[in-house]
Amino acid sequence: MSEYQYYEFVALDQALTAKQQGELRAVSSRGRISSSGFVNDYQWGDLKADPAKWMERYFDAHLYLANWGTRQIMLRLPKTVLAPETVEAFCVGESAGCWATRTHVILELRSENEDGDEEWWDEEGRLAAIVPARAELAGGDRRLLYLAWLLCVQNRELDDDEPEPPVPAGLAKLSGPLQALAHFLRLDPDLLDAAAAASRPLAEKKPSAAELRHWVAGLPVSDKDEMLLRLLRGDAGLLRSELLRRFHGATDEPPAGTGRTAGDLLAVAEERWAARQQEKREREAAERQRREEAAAAARQQRLDKLARNPVRAWNQVDDLIATKRPKDYDVAVTLLLDLQALAVREGEIFEFAEQMTRLRERHARKPSLIDRLDRARLD
Numbered sequence: 001m002s003e004y005q006y007y008e009f010v011a012l013d014q015a016l017t018a019k020q021q022g023e024l025r026a027v028s029s030r031g032r033i034s035s036s037g038f039v040n041d042y043q044w045g046d047l048k049a050d051p052a053k054w055m056e057r058y059f060d061a062h063l064y065l066a067n068w069g070t071r072q073i074m075l076r077l078p079k080t081v082l083a084p085e086t087v088e089a090f091c092v093g094e095s096a097g098c099w100a101t102r103t104h105v106i107l108e109l110r111s112e113n114e115d116g117d118e119e120w121w122d123e124e125g126r127l128a129a130i131v132p133a134r135a136e137l138a139g140g141d142r143r144l145l146y147l148a149w150l151l152c153v154q155n156r157e158l159d160d161d162e163p164e165p166p167v168p169a170g171l172a173k174l175s176g177p178l179q180a181l182a183h184f185l186r187l188d189p190d191l192l193d194a195a196a197a198a199s200r201p202l203a204e205k206k207p208s209a210a211e212l213r214h215w216v217a218g219l220p221v222s223d224k225d226e227m228l229l230r231l232l233r234g235d236a237g238l239l240r241s242e243l244l245r246r247f248h249g250a251t252d253e254p255p256a257g258t259g260r261t262a263g264d265l266l267a268v269a270e271e272r273w274a275a276r277q278q279e280k281r282e283r284e285a286a287e288r289q290r291r292e293e294a295a296a297a298a299r300q301q302r303l304d305k306l307a308r309n310p311v312r313a314w315n316q317v318d319d320l321i322a323t324k325r326p327k328d329y330d331v332a333v334t335l336l337l338d339l340q341a342l343a344v345r346e347g348e349i350f351e352f353a354e355q356m357t358r359l360r361e362r363h364a365r366k367p368s369l370i371d372r373l374d375r376a377r378l379d
Helices: 020-029 051-057 084-089 123-130 132-138 145-152 176-184 190-194 209-217 221-233 240-251 262-308 309-323 328-344 349-362 369-376
Strands: 006-011 030-032 037-043 061-066 071-078 094-099 104-111
Touching: 006 051, 020 030, 030 071, 051 104, 061 123, 071 094, 071 132, 071 176, 084 094, 094 145, 104 145, 104 190, 104 328, 123 176, 123 349, 132 145, 132 176, 132 369, 145 190, 145 262, 145 349, 190 262, 262 328, 328 349, 328 369, 349 369
Parallel strands: none
Antiparallel strands: 006 037, 006 061, 030 037, 061 071, 071 104, 094 104
């Protein structure tokens, strides 16, 4: 299997300038570069740049995957909407890390699979499916951060007695972008279900126009002026998320701790996996029994039909053998097995054995047929 790597970067809050696009082109002659991003894949080479540095300077989102099993997501958000210390409370292992620049905080989430990655991806659609989770995070939804912490738990990067951070609402019903992220990072569904047991339902009621109007009217004039300026400058990509976070921040209470630990969640996930495996084994056993019973019933019907005229069945065996075709030999053997079963049922096994002896004598010079009879233990 040849080596394959895929890199995608997206600029969301501010378009890339012509100068910045030129800087990217100097690094990659074949990369697909536009004012909104960079895409390239490699089968023998590699990106001649540090993705972390590119995130600091140019981009707001990055996806990387390699067919040897590495998957990576980076998201950059302004410090004005996401404090670094908030991220640091959740990104506590090798699978989930973060760092801050003068103006931004950057999350890095990574999944590894030593067996490689055989899953086929629509690579250029994958980041687009995940990116909206960034706006959700900017709007105050902490589920993405909790998934980052859970990824560290899954990969055994935390002590068993590590306390669980506050559990956000809505873990049992992730948004589409968060589902795409969880799938991309190979997050264990059993572990996610274990965590979701302590997560309250997500409040889906949207504020009314009257509520929003009243809230906006109460904002300081200086804040409103700053928002308009940002909008006119073209750097208001997360403005809606920021405003919604401020709107909800006045009423939302921080989620209470659960008292659970990383070890508790792993134990529950293991129990869920074991229970699901047991259910699967029981379903498979029930299905095998159903098939066996159906096959037995069908065979009894065939034997009942043979019992009405076994002589005709023996004649049919002779006709099939006479063709000297291997496929007809196989049909003849199947019919002989039914005749043998009928003889056992009717207490005529000795008569069947005599017939088989004569049949073998008549066709002793047909090695292919005799071999089939031997393998079917028809004697």
